[in-house]
Amino acid sequence: MLRQSFHELVVPTRGRGFYEFTDSVQKLVARAGVKMGLASIHLQHTSASLLIQENADPEVRRDLERFFSRLTPDGDPLFQHVSEGADDMPAHVRTALTCVSLGIPIADSRLTLGTWQGLYLWEHRLQPHRRRISVRLLGE
Amino acid sequence: MLRQSFHELVVPTRGRGFYEFTDSVQKLVARAGVKMGLASIHLQHTSASLLIQENADPEVRRDLERFFSRLTPDGDPLFQHVSEGADDMPAHVRTALTCVSLGIPIADSRLTLGTWQGLYLWEHRLQPHRRRISVRLLGE
Amino acid sequence: MLRQSFHELVVPTRGRGFYEFTDSVQKLVARAGVKMGLASIHLQHTSASLLIQENADPEVRRDLERFFSRLTPDGDPLFQHVSEGADDMPAHVRTALTCVSLGIPIADSRLTLGTWQGLYLWEHRLQPHRRRISVRLLGE
Numbered sequence: 001m002l003r004q005s006f007h008e009l010v011v012p013t014r015g016r017g018f019y020e021f022t023d024s025v026q027k028l029v030a031r032a033g034v035k036m037g038l039a040s041i042h043l044q045h046t047s048a049s050l051l052i053q054e055n056a057d058p059e060v061r062r063d064l065e066r067f068f069s070r071l072t073p074d075g076d077p078l079f080q081h082v083s084e085g086a087d088d089m090p091a092h093v094r095t096a097l098t099c100v101s102l103g104i105p106i107a108d109s110r111l112t113l114g115t116w117q118g119l120y121l122w123e124h125r126l127q128p129h130r131r132r133i134s135v136r137l138l139g140e
Numbered sequence: 141m142l143r144q145s146f147h148e149l150v151v152p153t154r155g156r157g158f159y160e161f162t163d164s165v166q167k168l169v170a171r172a173g174v175k176m177g178l179a180s181i182h183l184q185h186t187s188a189s190l191l192i193q194e195n196a197d198p199e200v201r202r203d204l205e206r207f208f209s210r211l212t213p214d215g216d217p218l219f220q221h222v223s224e225g226a227d228d229m230p231a232h233v234r235t236a237l238t239c240v241s242l243g244i245p246i247a248d249s250r251l252t253l254g255t256w257q258g259l260y261l262w263e264h265r266l267q268p269h270r271r272r273i274s275v276r277l278l279g280e
Numbered sequence: 281m282l283r284q285s286f287h288e289l290v291v292p293t294r295g296r297g298f299y300e301f302t303d304s305v306q307k308l309v310a311r312a313g314v315k316m317g318l319a320s321i322h323l324q325h326t327s328a329s330l331l332i333q334e335n336a337d338p339e340v341r342r343d344l345e346r347f348f349s350r351l352t353p354d355g356d357p358l359f360q361h362v363s364e365g366a367d368d369m370p371a372h373v374r375t376a377l378t379c380v381s382l383g384i385p386i387a388d389s390r391l392t393l394g395t396w397q398g399l400y401l402w403e404h405r406l407q408p409h410r411r412r413i414s415v416r417l418l419g420e
Contacts, residue, residue: 044254059361105416112414114324134252136245184394274392276385
């Protein structure tokens with residue numbers, strides 16, 4: 001019999017960067033006793049992203065940051081919405097270029113992530129924030 | 141007992157721009173009586189996107205449009221597929237860079253969107269189109 | 281009564297390019313006998329993407345490849361993580377700019393894709409790989 005549960009995670013950030021939360025979701029799956037099912041994960045913000053990326057060499061994430069900083073630099077004179085700071089509109093663009101919603105199948109009581117996949121909150125703002133993530137678990 | 145329903149939304153566009161349809165999905169959730177569950181939303185096109193972005197200052201969306209227009213300008217000589225117009229291939233690229241499928245948990249009879257999150261159909265073509273969106277609601 | 285099934289697809293690639301697997305998922309839906317429901321599809325890798333794009337003119341996909349090759353060229357001196365080859369970090373960036381997780385509603389025993397939508401594994405590495413995709417079907 002399929003059943004469901006709902007959870008809200010809060011990830012406090014110290015400003016721009018990557019914050020892994022794979023284990024937090026994995027613990028929710030274990031506690032809810034979902035052996036087979038689906039995790040639907042949604043970030044409730046428009047200036048941060050959910051990213052699945054390599055969890056081995058941290059240089060990969062630093063290079064991702066370098067690429068996005070070059071692609072959409074803070075203070076870009078293209079932007080008109082500047083009242084919230086030089087990093088605000090680049091943060092919205094980064095969010096549009098990535099994802100805020102992910103669905104990951106669960107099998108054998110685990111998220112079916114690949115060996116090198118970690119689940120990250122990517123904070124795009126320079127200042128610290130408290131980021132809220134909705135998690136819906138469906139399964140049995 | 142989990143149950144499900146399926147809906148198709150049509151969003152008519154007047155050409156390139158953002159069309160909010162948060163309320164349309166919220167109404168489906170209310171009518172289907174889903175208190176706890178999941179909304180899976182899929183756009184059936186390859187030259188428009190589903191975007192979750194700030195619903196406060198409309199300048200944010202104009203800046204997003206400015207950024208994507210600069211990143212992938214209409215008439216870019218890089219492209220070979222030009223038979224459908226100078227804005228067609230940039231539209232496909234914008235779609236690839238963003239999302240066409242979103243999953244949003246439902247709690248307390250509402251999509252668990254953040255305070256500033258709106259759900260937008262982002263039309264990338266210059267001409268008006270009728271865009272179809274599939275919505276699967278799962279829950280109880 | 282809602283029920284579920286889990287499947288793993290393997291897509292062998294011959295290096296960078298697009299590999300359509302719409303039919304493989306459609307066959308899973310048919311075999312599982314899901315008339316109404318949801319397919320949640322997740323790619324277990326960080327240097328390849330899941331892409332829904334036009335399945336008509338193949339030039340569209342070649343243009344997508346041209347655009348991403350220009351946006352994030354192999355051997356870009358910006359990157360520090362180069363030990364796995366000049367195409368590795370661009371592959372991670374392409375993955376971050378696109379999607380690895382998709383949710384597609386099923387109705388009338390079919391994925392509710394649009395007429396021109398095909399489901400592609402986009403291999404970003406130059407060398408051949410075996411790519412694993414998790415598929416969760418939920419429905420009745």
